[in-house]
Amino acid sequence: MIDKLMVSVPLDGTYVEVKREEVRxxxxxxxxxxxxxxxxxxxxxxxxxxxxxxxxxxxxxxxHTAIFYINKLVAxxxxxxxxxxxxxxxxxxxxxxxRWDTPSHLLQxxxxxxxxxxxxxxRACVDHLIQTLxxxxxxxxxxxxxxxxxxxxxxxxxxxTSSVLHRQMPLKHIQFDVRFAQCxxxxxxxxxxxxxxxGMKITLGKGSEDRGLYxxxxxxxxxxxxxxxxxxxxxxxxxxxxxxxxxxxxYQNPKYWDEEGLRYLSLSHAQCPPFWISQxxxxxxxxxxxxxxxxxxxxxxxxxxxxxxxxxxxxxxxxTPHIIQLPSEAQWRVMLxxxxxxTPIFDSIHANINFAHYASSxxxxxxxxxxxxxxxxxxxxxxxxxxxPYKGFLPHPWYEDFTEPTFDGxxxxxxxxxxxxxxNEIMRASRYAFxxxxxxxxxxxYVVGGESSxxxxxxxxxxxxxxxxxxx
Numbered sequence: 001m002i003d004k005l006m007v008s009v010p011l012d013g014t015y016v017e018v019k020r021e022e023v024r025x026x027x028x029x030x031x032x033x034x035x036x037x038x039x040x041x042x043x044x045x046x047x048x049x050x051x052x053x054x055x056x057x058x059x060x061x062x063x064h065t066a067i068f069y070i071n072k073l074v075a076x077x078x079x080x081x082x083x084x085x086x087x088x089x090x091x092x093x094x095x096x097x098x099r100w101d102t103p104s105h106l107l108q109x110x111x112x113x114x115x116x117x118x119x120x121x122x123r124a125c126v127d128h129l130i131q132t133l134x135x136x137x138x139x140x141x142x143x144x145x146x147x148x149x150x151x152x153x154x155x156x157x158x159x160x161t162s163s164v165l166h167r168q169m170p171l172k173h174i175q176f177d178v179r180f181a182q183c184x185x186x187x188x189x190x191x192x193x194x195x196x197x198x199g200m201k202i203t204l205g206k207g208s209e210d211r212g213l214y215x216x217x218x219x220x221x222x223x224x225x226x227x228x229x230x231x232x233x234x235x236x237x238x239x240x241x242x243x244x245x246x247x248x249x250x251y252q253n254p255k256y257w258d259e260e261g262l263r264y265l266s267l268s269h270a271q272c273p274p275f276w277i278s279q280x281x282x283x284x285x286x287x288x289x290x291x292x293x294x295x296x297x298x299x300x301x302x303x304x305x306x307x308x309x310x311x312x313x314x315x316x317x318x319x320t321p322h323i324i325q326l327p328s329e330a331q332w333r334v335m336l337x338x339x340x341x342x343t344p345i346f347d348s349i350h351a352n353i354n355f356a357h358y359a360s361s362x363x364x365x366x367x368x369x370x371x372x373x374x375x376x377x378x379x380x381x382x383x384x385x386x387x388x389p390y391k392g393f394l395p396h397p398w399y400e401d402f403t404e405p406t407f408d409g410x411x412x413x414x415x416x417x418x419x420x421x422x423x424n425e426i427m428r429a430s431r432y433a434f435x436x437x438x439x440x441x442x443x444x445x446y447v448v449g450g451e452s453s454x455x456x457x458x459x460x461x462x463x464x465x466x467x468x469x470x471x472x
Contacts, residue, residue, distance in 0.1 A: 003029050003032070003033075006025075006026060006029050006030075006354075006422070006423075007345050007348075007354070007422070007423070007426065008026070008149075008153065008213060008214055008345070008423045008424055008427065009022045009023050009026045009149075010212050010213060011137075011138045011139045011140075011149070011210055011212055011213060011214060012137055012138035012139075012212050013137050013138075014137070016135045016136075016137060019135065019137060020130055020131060020135060023130055023145070023148065023149075023152075024127065024130045024131065026152055027126060027127070027130060027148065027151075027152050028123070028127070030152050030155045030156055030159070030423070031119075031123055031155065033159055034065055034155050034158060034159050034162070035119070036177075036179060037159060037162050037163055037166065037180075038058070038062055038162070039177060040166055040174050040175055040177055040180070040290070040291060041058065041166075041169075041173065041174065041175075042172075042173050042174060042175050043173075044111075044112040044113075046058065046169070046173045047059040047062060047112050048109060049169065049173065051165040051166070051168035051169045052165075052168055055165065056094050056107075057109065058162075058165065058169075059109050059110075059112060059115060060091060060094065060109070061158060061161075061162050061165065062112075062115055062119075063087060063090070063091035063110075063115045063118065063119075064091045064092070064158065065151075065154065065155040065158050066091075066115075066118060066119045066122040067087055067088045067091045067092060067118075067122075068092075068151055068154050068155070069122055069125075069126050069147075069148070069151035070082060070083055070088055070122060070125070071088055071092060072147040072150050072151055072398050072399065073126075073129065073144065073147050073148070073151075075147065075397075075398040076144040076146070076147040076398055077144060078129060078133060078144035078147060079125075079129075083118065083121050083122060083125060084118055084121075087110070087115075087118055090107070090109075090110075126148060126151070129144075129148065130148060133145060138210070138212065140210070141210070141396060146214075146398075147398060149214045150214075150396075150398065150399065152423065153214055153216075153423050153424045156422050156423035156424065156425060157424075157425065157432075159420065159422065160418065160420040160421055160422075160425065160440075160441065161440070163290060163359075163420050163441070164439060164440055164441060166290055166291075167275060167288055167289070167290055168274070168439065171288070171291075171292075171293055174290075174291050175291070176291045176292065177291060179359075180290055180291060180359035181358060181359060182289045182290065182291075182292065182294075182358050182359055182360035183300075183357070183358040183360050183361065183362045183363075185297075185299075185362065185363055185366075186294075186295065186297040186298070186299065186300075187297075187298065187299045187363065188240065188298055188299060189238035189239065189240030189241055189298045189299045189364070190235055190238070190299065190364065190365045192233045192234055192235050192237070192238075192241055193233070193234050194231040194232065194233060194234070194322075194448060195231060195232055195233075195234050195371045195372060196229065196230075196231050197229065197230055197231065197232060197331075197334055197335065197338070197371070198229055199226070199227050199228045199229045199230075200227055200334055200337070201224060201225070201226050201227070202224070202225050202227055202330050202333045202334060202337070203222055203223070203224045203225075204222065204223045204224075204225065204329065204330065204333060204390065205219065205220065205221045205222040205223055205390040205392075205429070206219055206220060206222075206429045207220065207221070207222050207392070208220060208221075208392060211344065211429075212344075213344060213345070213424075213427060213429075214424055215424070215427075215429060215430075216396075216402060216403065216424065216430070216431070217393065217394065217395050217396045217399070217402055217403050218387065218389065218390075218393065218402075218403040218431045219429045219430065219431055220390070220392060220393060220394070221389060221390030221391050221392030221393045222390055222391060222392060223390045223391060225330045227328075227330050227331060227333075227334050228449060228450065229449060230327075230331055230334075230447050230448060230449030230450055231322075231447060231448040231449060232327060232331070232335055232372060232445060232446070232447045233372075233445040233446050233447070234371070234372055234373060235364040235365060235372075235373050235374070235445070236301040236302075236364045236373070236374050236378060236379065236381070236443050236444065236445050237301065237302050237309075237312065237443060237444055237445060237446065238298060238299055238300065238301055238302060238364045239273075239276075239287070239296055239297060239298050239299075239300055239301070239302045240298030240299060241302070242273065242302040242304070242312060243285075243296075243298065245311075245312050245315050245316075246271075246272050246273075248315070250311060250312065250315050251265065251270060251271050251272065251311075252271075253315075255314070255318075256311040256312075256314040256315045256318075257307070257311050257314075258307075258310065260307060260436060260437075261307040261308075261310065261311055264305070264307050264436075264437045268437075270308075272285060273302055273303060273304045273308065274303065274304070274305070274439045275287060275288045275289075275303050276288075276296065277293060287300075289359075289360050290359050290360065297361075297363075299363040299364060299365065300360075300361040300362065300363060300364065301361050301364050301374070301378050301379045301443040302443050303361075303379055303439075303440075303441060303442060303443050304382075304442070304443060304444070305382075305436060305437050305438055305439055305442070306326070306382045306412045306434075306436035306437075306438075306444075307436050307437055309326060309382045309443070309444040310325075310326060310384075310436075312444075312446075313325050313326060313446055316446065322448045323448060324446045324447075324448060325384060325446065325447060325448075325450065326382055326383055326384040326444055326446065326447070327381070327383055327384065327445065327446070327447040327450070328383055328384055328385045328450055329383050329385040329413050329415065329431075330385075331383075331447055331450060332375075332381065332383060332415045332416070335370075335371075335372060335375050336375055336376070336428070338370040338371055338372075339369040339370040339372075339375050339376070340369070340370070341369055341375065341376050342428065343428065344427060344428055344429070345426060345427055345428070346376045346377070346417065346426045346427070346428070348377075348426065350367060350369070351367050351369070351374070351376040351377030351378075351417075352366065352367060352374070352377040352378045352418075352419045353376065353377040353417045353418070353419060353421050353422070353426050354421065354422045354426055355419065355420065355422065357419070358419060359419065359420070360419060361378050361379060361418075361419060361441075362378060362419075364378065366378075372445070374416070374445075375416065376416045376417060376426075377416060377417055377418065377419065377421075378418065378419060378443075379418045379419075379441050379442055379443040380414035380415065380416055380417060380418050380421070380432075380440055380441060380442035380443070381414060381415050381416045381442070381443065381444055381445060382412055382414055382442055382443070382444045383412060383413045383414065383415055384412065384450075385412065385413045386409050386410070386411060386412060386413070386433075387403065387406040387407060387411040387412070387413055387431070387433035388407055389403075389407060406433050409461070409462075410435055410436065411433035411434060411435055411436075412433060412434065412435075412436050413431060413432070413433045414432050414433065414434065414440065414442050415431075417430075418440070418441035418442070419441065420441055
């Protein structure tokens with residue numbers, strides 16, 4: 001049985017040898033869990049298929065997380081000799097498409113068996129370094145051990161993003177695996193309602209200190225904001241709640257979509273959320289989980305991209321007396337502050353994260369967190385906030401392009417984590433962002449109050465202009 005449940009190992013401690021063993025266990029557990037996901041592919045031939053045209057074949061991702069360890073260890077100075085320079089270049093670049101309408105380049109990929117052997121060599125190399133590199137506690141960002149933490153947390157991200165690609169792969173290429181069981185609970189969705197929150201001052205970011213836990217560059221620095229009173233939906237938007245938008249022609253009505261959303265519809269021809277499967281002329285839907293196709297679970301959270309979430313909010317606004325919109329990062333932080341999960345690492349016992357319950361979502365009325373359900377977990381929550389640096393931001397020299405390419409006004413933050421989130425992803429300080437058309441295990445809740453649409457688009461335009469001036 002694969003051990004799926006483990007949180008990020010702290011950087012500090014009392015005994016070096018104990019810490020070495022903690023890191024070693026965390027490394028192997030992450031490596032095993034990542035590889036176990038690829039056991040879901042029915043044959044080696046599937047590794048050369050693309051889940052969608054804008055992404056590389058699956059073999060790229062299978063090799064990518066392994067070469068990342070070596071490239072970052074070389075950058076840190078801990079390694080002076082590479083294992084396979086060709087692989088370490090081939091699998092390095094191209095994780096995400098930088099334009100959604102650009103097809104993946106045709107490349108000469110190695111045999112799956114060769115990549116498996118390479119992964120074994122990387123595992124042995126990193127294991128040896130964990131046991132032999134000089135270690136001083138706490139580990140700092142200049143320490144070569146930081147590169148090992150970086151590799152593990154990077155692989156944790158790809159455990160989740162690879163599971164998304166698996167869900168996009170035609171089901172005939174995926175095999176069922178009891179290690180990734182899904183929730184059996186289906187039912188009618190609860191009726192959503194708005195819950196009030198008082199305004200408060202919120203400080204985002206963790207300053208210049210690691211606070212005992214690994215962090216990506218965008219988490220450092222600080223920003224203090226005064227959040228005005230607002231209301232938030234009690235539940236994440238469920239499949240059942242979103243179904244009304246679909247049935248009322250929401251995907252066909254251009255008034256609910258902005259310019260970017262209309263372009264997405266034109267390119268994708270979407271008629272419903274990405275994991276819904278239309279049956280009987282669109283009047284009935286089934287739902288794609290990681291390894292199965294099941295009747296649409298109306299009480300599970302809907303999974304959509306940010307453009308679909310915003311279109312729903314415009315439709316909702318047109319049918320209610322309120323201006324409905326996505327929450328900001330600061331509003332999500334206020335919601336978290338009213339829960340018992342407001343801790344540096346989220347509690348996976350009381351939230352659907354870290355594979356602790358199922359390899360799927362659960363009903364939106366399962367985990368109550370203070371005033372709301374699912375402030376953390378189940379699916380990531382889209383915000384209207386674009387990824388931007390806090391004051392004091394500095395890119396890490398071993399991974400300078402981790403966050404800076406996303407400061408372009410085109411990447412929206414997601415918060416809270418999903419059932420497949422682990423490691424750094426289930427920390428309070430974590431910040432992840434994707435382009436608004438991107439598919440993840442991501443849904444949303446909505447709010448009333450906060451920044452107006454006019455203000456938001458002006459800010460996005462200013463970010464895009466500043467980006468072009470700096471980077472061309």
